Amino acid sequence: MGFFDKLTGTKYPDSGVAPLPTMEVRAALLALNDTGVPFGVRNAHPAEEADLVAQWRVMEPAVGSALSRKQLERTLKIRMRLVPGTREVRTLDEQWTVTWAGDSPRRAVSREYGRGPVPMVSKEWTYERGPDGRRRKVETFSFDTRDMKNPLRNAVLDAGWTWRGVLFRL
Numbered sequence: 001m002g003f004f005d006k007l008t009g010t011k012y013p014d015s016g017v018a019p020l021p022t023m024e025v026r027a028a029l030l031a032l033n034d035t036g037v038p039f040g041v042r043n044a045h046p047a048e049e050a051d052l053v054a055q056w057r058v059m060e061p062a063v064g065s066a067l068s069r070k071q072l073e074r075t076l077k078i079r080m081r082l083v084p085g086t087r088e089v090r091t092l093d094e095q096w097t098v099t100w101a102g103d104s105p106r107r108a109v110s111r112e113y114g115r116g117p118v119p120m121v122s123k124e125w126t127y128e129r130g131p132d133g134r135r136r137k138v139e140t141f142s143f144d145t146r147d148m149k150n151p152l153r154n155a156v157l158d159a160g161w162t163w164r165g166v167l168f169r170l
Contacts, residue, residue, distance in 0.1 A: 008164070008166060009091075009149075010163065011153055011157060011163045012157075013157045013159075017158070019087045019159065019161055020159040020161070022082055022084045025082060025089070025155075025159045025161055026052065028158070028159055029054075029155055029156070030042075031155075032054075032155060037151055038058075038147060038148070039054055039076075040054070040056075041152075042055075044079065048079055050080055050092075052080045053079050054077070054148060054152055055075065055076070055077045055078075056148050057073065057074070057075045058073070058074045058075075058143050059071060059072070060072040060074065060143070069102060070100065070101050071099070072098070072100075073098045074096070074097050075095070076093070076148060077093075078092070078093050078149065079091065079092045079094070086162070087161045087162065088161055088162035089156045089163055090165075090166050091152075091163065091164065091166065092167075092169075093115065093117050093145075093149075095113070095115075095145075096111070096112070097112040099111075115167070117167075119144075119145050119146065121143070
């Protein structure tokens with residue numbers, strides 16, 4: 001595994017794992033929808049230039065009050081192309097962040113777009129008193145891209161295929 005593989009997040013299956021046919025890999029990825037994961041896997045539209053797409057949209061809790069209220073909407077999309085000749089799934093990660101503002105968030109005040117395998121973790125905590133009277137930290141919100149990528153990657157690796165991250169084109 002070289003430097004470029006580490007940069008793109010490329011992972012290889014364990015030796016001795018017999019590669020499954022393409023349709024079984026596709027079925028294994030689509031079957032993730034029935035396992036209670038927080039994202040959806042679907043067949044891609046022709047404009048998406050992929051075979052399958054996994055997408056997760058999350059609204060973070062709003063902060064502020066009245067007119068100063070802001071809320072973040074994060075969308076993570078992983079486009080996957082199955083390449084039977086080399087038995088690899090080429091993946092391209094895309095992230096969008098939109099900041100909504102207002103009492104009932106309607107107006108987008110900023111938008112960001114990113115591409116490539118960038119891990120993103122967002123967590124929020126509050127402090128509350130426990131039964132013993134001590135303050136303790138309680139997690140109220142969590143968004144971690146590994147919660148999406150790990151089940152997809154594991155399904156591909158368990159099928160004996162390579163998970164290859166790309167930076168520009170599938």
